[in-house]
Amino acid sequence: MKTQKARISFSKLKDNDLPSAAQLIVNKMTNNAYFPNPEPNLATIQTAITVYADALVKCLDGTKQDTATKNAYRLNLEDLLGSLGNYVNLIAQSDLIKLDSSGFIISKIPEPVGILDAPPSFNVLLGNNSGEVTIEIGVVDRASGYIVLYSELPAPADNEHWNSKLFSKSKGLLTNLKAETKYAFKAAATSSEANRIGLYNFSNTIEKLVP
Structure with a gap:
């Protein structure tokens, strides 16, 4: 039976949407009794958010190197969030109350397709x-x-x-x-x-x- 989990991939988020999504997670995980020992620690992720957000601003009118730096900081932030998501899933054990309190987007359980209608033509x-x-x-x-x-x-x-x-x-x-x-x-x-x-x-x- 499939269960719901925190989604740990952020690759589909737009550059400008990633900092706010990450900040929401940090805010909801801070002093969260369900997750007393976040790994990686939230201070490390907060620093990664700040560095990435600054790089986003700099690359708007910057050089190719500025864009490459921004991309590297994004990958680092995604990796940190993915690791934190794994920690959340390990602790939550598919408990929806705990998962919802983490700030992560929760995966959906796919609905059965069933027997489909006959082709229209x-x-x-x-x-x-x-x-x-x-x-x-x-x-x-x-x-x-x-x-x-x-x-x-x-x-x-x-x-x-x-x-x-x-x-x-x-x-x-x-x-x-x-x-x-x-x-x-x-x-x-x-x-x-x-x-x-x-x-x-x-x-x-x-x-x-x-x-």
Whole structure:
């Protein structure tokens, strides 16, 4: 079971947003009874915030070296915050009250995707070579990929007896089909839950003569 933790990566924060995010953490961790012995100590992080903030100002109209210095100070501050976040997670043990008191952003528990709706559209186009067709599937939000079932006509009643191919994208190519043969095709969006139980909502079936 996944649990919530303090997020220890700050790489996506904009340069100007990092000092305030770091200062909030220092403020909330100061004299925080849940975290009596912060590691690294808060004075070290406070110094890193000040140095980085000063470097930010200096590099606005500064040289390339000033920018390089700012970037180095940013990496140092991120490393210190990451180490402090690890300490918080070790002490908090996923206790949300403790985590919230630390000032760190708390990770979210991803919601199950479930069984997705059938694709909004599905098309089968003739390929460039004999025995090929191009598959175009309407995009389904949160899909991990797509599964295409295909079979010579008459198609079996049970999906388990159809041929299948997984695609990571909504467009792909099916090859090695029998030339001058009529096939049936249908598609569905995949998710981890759907894959685990083998249950999908398929599109309408398309019949196509493969050249």
